Amino acid sequence: MGGLRDLSVSQQVGLLFVVLFGLLLAATVTIVVRTLREDDERRMAEHERQTRDLRAVWVGAVLFWVAWALGTVVSTLLFAVVSFLALREFVTLTQTRRGDHRSLILAFFVILPAQYVIVGARAFDLFTVFIPVYTFLAIPVVSAFANDPHRFLERNAKIQWGIMVCVYCISHAPALLLLDLPDYAGRGAFMVFYLVAVVAVAHLAQETASRRLRALPVARAISRTFTWQTWLIGAGAGAVAGGLLYWSTPFKPLPALAMGFVAGASGSLGEFVLQALQRDAGVRHWGNKTSVTGAVGLLDRVAPLCFAAPVFFHAVRWYFGIK
Secondary structure (H helix, E strand, C coil), rough: HHHHHCCCCCHHHHHHHHHHHHHEEEEHHHHHHHHCCCHHHHHHHHHHHHHHHHHHHHHHHHHHHHHHHHHHHHCCCCHHHHHHHHHHHHHHCCCCCCHHHHHHHHHHHHHHHHHHHHHHHHCCHHHHHHHHHEEEEEEHHHHHCCCCCHHHHHHHHHHHHHHHHHHHHCCCHHHHCCCCCCCCCHHHHHHHHHHHHHHHHHHHHHHHHHHHHCCCCCCCCCCCCCCCHHHHHHHHHHHHHHCHHHHCCCCHHHHHHHHHHHHHHHHHHHHHHHHHCCCCCCHCHHHCCCCCCCCCHHHHHHHHHHHHHHHHHHHHHHHHCCC
């Protein structure tokens, strides 16, 4: 630890990416070797799913590294693109009418870029209320001018919810890079890494527990695997991961453990809510190949982060008293 503290900020973040890519390479080799040894069709299908998930992690890690190397502006633009694709996927899977076109144009080409401009300007007071207040009022006004009252409330609620999840929530991830934390200048990449790592560990722990434990689902019509036991196991695993990663954050061990629990627990609930939206849209997965929507499955990847990012961001602001 003393040697790590002697490194410059750039060297510390560079070492973070070296370790990250090393772990991904080890995981890739392990999956490839296991795939070559397996003949069972069920296990082969499982390995194929793991390979697909790992490929997505590789893409995310490379993009994260490129964004860090090119600066905070590129990082913010990268997350803006993710929000655009996620919102497009969300809208593709919800029923819209001709009267919604004006609201959708406002969402994609005004609200989304404005939110990320506000993030880049570090205007966090405006950032936190722009979508929940002004956008939520603007969307129904624009829709009303379209002169289409058919299912007006339902249609506007879907657009508002899509903006909230795909734009507002995801935009909190790059905002972490820009927080001015005490004695932590230039280390924002560690905070994003901490958040993603904790949420991923909680997700994996919950999935593993759901395969081994037989417990009554909380809402069987939405998820047959989400139970309070598995949720607590996932949140607990996130807390342990957060405590072990305290050295990468401005937190002491106990606050880091608590922050890990908060991020892991909220991420699991976010995924649960997105599953309910999937059921409402009539698809099993956002990127289900059997659907005709053209969705790419991005929302499946970022579902836990959609809830974890804003909760974690505001918990950090509250902890350090940042205005």
